[in-house]
Amino acid sequence: MKFDLSGQVVVVSGGSSGIGWAIAREFRQEGARVYVLDRQPIAAPGEFGDVMALLTDVTDFSAVQRRADEITTQAGRVDHVVCAAGVGSGHFGFPFWNVPIESWDRVWRVNVMGTVHLAQAFQPMLRERGDGTLLTVASVAGQIGSQTDPPYSAAKAAVINFTQCTAKDLAPFGIRANCLCPGMVRTPLNRSVYESWASRQPADSTETYDEWTDRKIRQVVPLQRWQEPEDVAALAVFLASPRGRNITGQTLNVDGGFVMHW
Numbered sequence: 131m132k133f134d135l136s137g138q139v140v141v142v143s144g145g146s147s148g149i150g151w152a153i154a155r156e157f158r159q160e161g162a163r164v165y166v167l168d169r170q171p172i173a174a175p176g177e178f179g180d181v182m183a184l185l186t187d188v189t190d191f192s193a194v195q196r197r198a199d200e201i202t203t204q205a206g207r208v209d210h211v212v213c214a215a216g217v218g219s220g221h222f223g224f225p226f227w228n229v230p231i232e233s234w235d236r237v238w239r240v241n242v243m244g245t246v247h248l249a250q251a252f253q254p255m256l257r258e259r260g261d262g263t264l265l266t267v268a269s270v271a272g273q274i275g276s277q278t279d280p281p282y283s284a285a286k287a288a289v290i291n292f293t294q295c296t297a298k299d300l301a302p303f304g305i306r307a308n309c310l311c312p313g314m315v316r317t318p319l320n321r322s323v324y325e326s327w328a329s330r331q332p333a334d335s336t337e338t339y340d341e342w343t344d345r346k347i348r349q350v351v352p353l354q355r356w357q358e359p360e361d362v363a364a365l366a367v368f369l370a371s372p373r374g375r376n377i378t379g380q381t382l383n384v385d386g387g388f389v390m391h392w
């Protein structure tokens with residue numbers, strides 16, 4: 131244990147897979163009691179020890195509120211809330227006019243409203259504790275008007291902005307709120323970007339996932355390597371710990387230098 135969050139209670143949305151999963155695991159390793167809210171079961175439950183997985187769709191505010199009440203009744207407190215649930219539109223690499231209008235709504239509801247729902251449902255518990263954190267997960271795409279997936283990019287920009295609003299509102303209560311922006315992380319979401327691109331290439335010229343990502347990383351990541359879910363998780367527990375006690379309202383990139391001007 132580096133930060134010792136023993137006895138603290140953490141809620142992680144999107145904690146069944148990828149980055150959210152790594153964050154949930156890191157909090158467990160720091161001794162915290164972890165509740166995962168996800169619409170799918172945890173992929174590798176054995177590695178989690180006694181983590182509580184509660185099937186929840188974050189787009190449903192009543193469902194999130196019910197989970198907040200259940201967790202508070204069961205655990206008696208909530209110290210940290212991490213909003214990592216996210217989706218892309220599935221229409222990657224198209225100009226915005228070729229993204230079906232209906233696709234915007236789901237991306238907005240999961241990424242933006244899913245984050246708002248958690249913040250709204252858990253703020254009474256956080257304010258009551260008077261010493262916790264709210265952590266959102268956006269993306270470098272939210273900072274650069276990425277053409278990869280316009281609805282996703284715009285939604286992540288909204289998450290960054292909303293996090294700043296929450297940081298100002300929660301600061302008088304001793305709660306810190308920050309936003310993590312991963313760069314290129316090998317997860318199912320990242321692979322789905324490749325699959326969407328590959329499905330539109332002529333059969334004889336399609337790159338493999340590894341070739342495609344190697345090329346992208348060479349082009350846009352100054353450190354020339356993948357970011358790992360654990361890199362993001364390490365910063366998440368640091369921010370939740372007393373070591374991060376003077377950090378709030380910040381957008382922190384874990385992106386190998388992809389974005390350097392925000």
Ligand SMILES: NC(=O)c1ccc[n+]([C@@H]2O[C@H](COP(=O)([O-])OP(=O)(O)OC[C@H]3O[C@@H](n4cnc5c(N)ncnc54)[C@H](O)[C@@H]3O)[C@@H](O)[C@H]2O)c1
Pocket residue numbers: 143144145146147148149150167168169170186187188189213214215216217240244267268269270311312313314315316317318319320
């Ligand atoms: N992988 C990357 O390269 C990358 C880069 C930048 C930002 N991100 C962000 O990091 C976060 C985690 O993504 P990931 O790459 O680990 O993807 P992932 O697909 O592995 O995990 C996303 C999780 O969110 C859950 N989820 C989706 N919709 C939900 C809903 N309506 N209700 C509850 N849970 C829901 C999924 O079931 C899944 O477990 C996302 O917010 C994503 O936008 C990822």
